[in-house]
Amino acid sequence: MAKLRFNIAMSLDGFTAGPNPSEENPLGEGGMQLHQWAFELEAWRKPHGQDGGETNASTNVVEELLENVGATVMGRNMFGGEGAWEDKPWDGWWGDDPPFHTPVFVVTHHAREPLAKDGGTTFTFVTDGIESALRQASEAADGKDIALGGGANIAQQYLQAGLIDEMLIHLVPVLLGDGTRLFDNLGTSDGPFECTRVVEAPGVTHLSYRPAK
Amino acid sequence: MAKLRFNIAMSLDGFTAGPNPSEENPLGEGGMQLHQWAFELEAWRKPHGQDGGETNASTNVVEELLENVGATVMGRNMFGGEGAWEDKPWDGWWGDDPPFHTPVFVVTHHAREPLAKDGGTTFTFVTDGIESALRQASEAADGKDIALGGGANIAQQYLQAGLIDEMLIHLVPVLLGDGTRLFDNLGTSDGPFECTRVVEAPGVTHLSYRPAK
Structure with a gap:
């Protein structure tokens, strides 16, 4: 069964x-500090077209993020910023060769034609909610998992719906x-999440959970 | 050098x-959920006069909390609740034989005579601030460490002052x-804290940090 997998850096x-x-x-x-541990990794730098970097306990965690992912879902903030393309459609933060290399479904209130980029990333804009985005992503992923990017707002919607x-x-x-x-904006959880893995690494602790549904 | 050691359960x-x-x-x-992992431990139950309980990866962590502690500092909420003894002095949450077994210094605005309990716990009420409380605790600890209890408010004051x-x-x-x-109420940290240990255990992850000062 394909999974919806969410990862995010948090202070x-x-x-x-x-x-x-x-x-x-x-x-x-100060937000860049949340990603410093990744910027230092070869496993992060290489897919982003940068030389050098180190290998440490975070390496496997970062490599696993890309494994068996067939589609990506994100909010409009992660695509291009709050309101950034309401009056001037633009191509988001991600440049000509975004690091996703999958179909990406952007949950937004603003309809727009799909946007094809190099390297297998196509942004499709979904205006009828998170469940529609997940359904479309599941079809595109063809049995593989779906990666949920941020931001926090879209993650909260999927957590609230028990879909992660x-x-x-x-x-x-x-x-x-x-x-x-x-x-x-989440209220209380229905019981505890299950912590499935903890990885201690330089500058970061990676905590994996299965959310209470 | 004696240390000020702080531990708290957080959702x-x-x-x-x-x-x-x-x-x-x-x-x-819902706050009791934060302590469920401890209530299930023999290492917690025994010092609190309760039978039974299990041994797991949290056991060492709990045992270490009590090691080499010569005095305790806490806020008035942890002693007896917000405003609980402004009009009716009472003896706090902790009963006749509190689990501290050290001199305890309670930071408060309300002066009061010291309160001696069984088992080596004496509550002393400090009205001239966190640094005075730490100084008095250091003297009482006689070279051993000082444990900082909660609540969050007093912890924030010590964190802000760079004393933890x-x-x-x-x-x-x-x-x-x-x-x-x-x-x-803490603003931004001056650089990252140093994570010194991570212990994964049933229902809880124990994260040790050396705060940025």
């Missing part, structure tokens, strides 16, 4: 982006103080 | 107590949705 105080995100700094103030099968939090020991919280 | 969404704490339920709605040497978070995979946040 110790619970933020997935810092305050005041902008087109220049979509991760908000695996949740991987890259917990980064910094305090951002303000910004976008991952676990917000 | 995945960042709360150390649920909403609406009361004299009957000082941990707030070791921070152990018992991360419990539930969502409380609301309540008291551990990491609040």
Whole structure:
């Protein structure tokens, strides 16, 4: 059975982006710190066209993220920022050769023609909700898993609906103080999540959970 | 050098107590879930006068909490609840034989005579701030470490002042949705904390940090 797999970097105080995100700094103030552990990895740099980097306990975790993924779902913030293309359609943050290499389904209120990029990434814009996006992604994935990207808002919608099968939090020991919280607007969980794996690595702890449904 | 060691249970969404704490339920709605992993341990039950319980990966972590501790510091909420003894001095949550077995220094705005209990626990009420409490605790500890209990408010004051040497978070995979946040009112950290140990155990992940100062 294909799974919906979600992974996101979160600060110790619970933020997935810092305050005041902008087109220049979509991760908000301090938000880059949440990804420093990844930027240092060869396993991250290579797929992003960068030389060098190291191998450490995070390497396997990052490599697994790409394994058996047949489609990707994300929110419009992750594609291109809050409101960024309401008046001027643009191509998002991801450049000509986005790192997804799968069909990507962007949940948004703004209809738009699909956008094909190099390397197998095609963005399809879904305006009829998260379940429709998941259904379309499942068809495109053809039996493989679906990766759920951020941001926090779309993740909350899928968590609330009980649709996430695996949740991987890259917990980064910094305090951002303000910004976008991952676990917000969710109320209480129906019992505990099941922690399925913990990987300690330089600058980050990778925590895998199976959410309570 | 004696250390100030802080440990607290926190939900995945960042709360150390649920909403609406009361004299009957000082941990707030859902807050007991944060401590379920401990209640099941022999290492916790025995010092609290209860039979039975299991041994698992949390056992060492709990046993270490008590090792080399010569004094304890806590906030007034952990002693006896918000405002609970402003008009009727009472003896707090902890009964006749509190589990601390050390001198305890309670940071409060309300002066009061020391309160001696069985088993080596004496509560001393400190009205001139967190640094005074730490100084008095250091003297009482006589070279041993000082344990910082909660609640979140007093922990924030010590974190903000850069006085915590070791921070152990018992991360419990539930969502409380609301309540008291551990990491609040703190702004941004001066660089990342150093993660010194991770212990995966049933129902909890124990994360040890050396805070950025």
